[in-house]
Structures are given as structure tokens and as C-alpha cells.
Amino acid sequence: MTRICKKCGFENQDDYDYCAKCGTPLVEGLRPKQVYVYNAQPLQVNKKAIIASYIATIFLSWSGFFVSLITKNNLVATFTFFGFFMPFFLVQSRHPTLRKHGLIQMGISLVGVALSFYVMFH
Numbered sequence: 001m002t003r004i005c006k007k008c009g010f011e012n013q014d015d016y017d018y019c020a021k022c023g024t025p026l027v028e029g030l031r032p033k034q035v036y037v038y039n040a041q042p043l044q045v046n047k048k049a050i051i052a053s054y055i056a057t058i059f060l061s062w063s064g065f066f067v068s069l070i071t072k073n074n075l076v077a078t079f080t081f082f083g084f085f086m087p088f089f090l091v092q093s094r095h096p097t098l099r100k101h102g103l104i105q106m107g108i109s110l111v112g113v114a115l116s117f118y119v120m121f122h
């Protein structure tokens, strides 16, 4: 059995609560899901938004490392933890592409945190 989307007619797997194509709820009483904050069109992966999320993740997770390296101020390195914000948000997405990018960004953040810790303790 498939769940056919009322809005776009896409045939979804019967365990899907939201349309895989347009994000419309397939079950009565569910509110439309906001898939991506910067994305005007639901569930269509916006390449610019993906790139922006990479820039945000790299900036947030690595700036702590670079700033602490330059200023020799170890406390700045803790700033790096903000780098987890974007990947943490993305991995919770129902969209497999966004989850994949979330995992990649999680890796980028982990490297940034590792570098910051290296600076903090050396």
C-alpha cells in the first residue's frame, strides 16, 4: 500500500508521514514540516543553502581554532562548539541528502573541535 500525496500526487511508502517529494503531511492532523530554514521550497534541496550551511559549519567550528591560534587566547577555542549547531540540525532532517550533508559537517566540526583542543592544551 502506498500513501498518495494529495498535493503533488507522489506515491509514498506507507510508513511515510510526510510526502517525500513535497513535504506535505500524509496523515491528518500533522502540521507541515519545515525541512530547511533557508529553503523556500519544501523538500527540494537548495544547493545554495547547502553551501551556506557548509560555510557556517566551517566558520563556526574552525574559527575558534584559528582565533585561538592567532590571539593565543585558549578560551576562544570553546567557541568551536557552536560548529555542531548546523550538522546537528541537518542530521535530524527527513531528507536523506540533508542528513548526508549533516554527517559530513559533523565530521568537519569534529576536526575543528579536535584542532581547538590541540591548541587549548599545547
Ligand SMILES: [Zn+2]
Pocket: 005, 006, 007, 008, 009, 010, 019, 020, 021, 022, 023, 024
Ligand atoms: Zn507531495
